[in-house]
Amino acid sequence: MARIIVVTSGKGGVGKTTSSAAIGTGLALQGNKTVIVDFDIGLRNLDLIMGVERRVVYDFVNVINGEANLNQALIKDKRVEGLFILPASQTRDKDALTREGVEKILDELSQEFDYIICDSPAGIEQGALMALYFADEAIVVTNPEVSSVRDSDRILGILASKSRRAEQGLEPVKENLLLTRYCPERVERGDMLSVEDVKDILAIPLLGVIPESQAVLKASNLGEPVVLDQESDAGQAYLDAIFRLQGQSVDFRFLNTEKKGIFKRIFGG
Amino acid sequence: MSLLNYFRQEKKPAASVAKERLQIIVAHERSRFRSTGPDYLPDLERDILAVIRKYVEIDSDAVTVQLDQKADDLSVLELNVTLPDEK
Ligand SMILES: Nc1ncnc2c1ncn2[C@@H]1O[C@H](COP(=O)(O)OP(=O)(O)O)[C@@H](O)[C@H]1O
Numbered sequence: 001m002a003r004i005i006v007v008t009s010g011k012g013g014v015g016k017t018t019s020s021a022a023i024g025t026g027l028a029l030q031g032n033k034t035v036i037v038d039f040d041i042g043l044r045n046l047d048l049i050m051g052v053e054r055r056v057v058y059d060f061v062n063v064i065n066g067e068a069n070l071n072q073a074l075i076k077d078k079r080v081e082g083l084f085i086l087p088a089s090q091t092r093d094k095d096a097l098t099r100e101g102v103e104k105i106l107d108e109l110s111q112e113f114d115y116i117i118c119d120s121p122a123g124i125e126q127g128a129l130m131a132l133y134f135a136d137e138a139i140v141v142t143n144p145e146v147s148s149v150r151d152s153d154r155i156l157g158i159l160a161s162k163s164r165r166a167e168q169g170l171e172p173v174k175e176n177l178l179l180t181r182y183c184p185e186r187v188e189r190g191d192m193l194s195v196e197d198v199k200d201i202l203a204i205p206l207l208g209v210i211p212e213s214q215a216v217l218k219a220s221n222l223g224e225p226v227v228l229d230q231e232s233d234a235g236q237a238y239l240d241a242i243f244r245l246q247g248q249s250v251d252f253r254f255l256n257t258e259k260k261g262i263f264k265r266i267f268g269g
Numbered sequence: 270m271s272l273l274n275y276f277r278q279e280k281k282p283a284a285s286v287a288k289e290r291l292q293i294i295v296a297h298e299r300s301r302f303r304s305t306g307p308d309y310l311p312d313l314e315r316d317i318l319a320v321i322r323k324y325v326e327i328d329s330d331a332v333t334v335q336l337d338q339k340a341d342d343l344s345v346l347e348l349n350v351t352l353p354d355e356k
């Protein structure tokens with residue numbers, strides 16, 4: 001049985017797809033058979049971030065509609081063993097994802113995989129609800145910014161009321177906070193919410209803090225998930241989060257400005 | 270370190286990789302979404318692609334299908350497949 005993890009946020013553009021790609025790839029790198037599923041119907045993006053855009057033939061909706069089977073739609077990653085991508089459809093039909101259809105596919109994937117990572121679209125409508133409905137766990141991607149934090153809180157409410165686990169009175173969906181695009185300099189200047197601030201407000205366990213990083217743009221340009229760039233701060237921070245996801249305890253890094261760190265070391269302040 | 274950087278600079282800059290990738294995928298999606306032919310053409314193209322991919326590994330933009338109305342009583346279905354170089 002796979003662990004089904006939804007990467008969600010409410011707000012758009014906070015780093016869900018970047019995080020889905022990085023975390024899915026990292027889990028596979030560590031020997032877990034992993035599939036990343038793009039739930040952003042209409043605006044497929046995960047394929048570009050994963051660099052497999054020229055290998056898409058059939059998609060999620062084709063499989064639901066019986067136009068193709070799962071094996072025809074799954075794209076096997078050429079870099080990392082045991083990593084697969086299920087691309088979203090580009091249809092404009094908003095209701096293309098039915099609950100029964102999604103359930104059938106997730107059940108089938110569950111037989112094969114250790115992890116199913118569901119990359120949610122923004123918003124709180126059909127697509128986002130489908131992405132989170134069957135989840136065992138949620139990674140709530142949040143930027144240290146007021147509207148993102150509020151939207152994350154909305155999503156936490158929805159996870160607690162509208163998920164399958166909630167509806168069936170099962171153990172609740174496990175919540176994880178992933179704070180992304182974090183700028184220690186701006187936090188220290190008092191311009192940006194700190195990790196502690198966001199933790200205080202959302203009150204869920206912290207999975208990771210990903211710094212604002214130029215490596216992310218470079219990674220998306222190249223179509224290589226940033227976790228493969230282990231010289232980068234963001235790549236390392238994602239890898240730390242992936243260890244934590246698997247139950248290991250790893251110290252948090254990249255929370256303070258680099259300069260301050262050296263300064264502190266030299267002057268003991 | 271400087272040696273590493275030196276080798277890295279030999280590679281294509283990330284932005285030009287991005288541009289090339291986009292040009293390819295956008296051109297293909299345009300032809301698919303804005304084509305004036307019958308509604309079934311994109312699906313037909315996709316299924317033909319799937320059949321060819323059983324035998325040869327080609328990119329998903331390597332197949333294009335077009336319907337040309339040559340005369341009142343003559344339409345031609347034009348199928349274009351770019352096969353990879355034989356190695
Ligand atoms: N840690 C980061 N540092 C810098 N830019 C980032 C970071 N995370 C995400 N981004 C950028 O933010 C934008 C939105 O990211 P994306 O993953 O597509 O968000 P979503 O899927 O939530 O809409 C992209 O341009 C991406 O490159």
Ligand SMILES: [Mg+2]
Nearest residue numbers: 016017040045
């Ligand atoms: Mg996205």
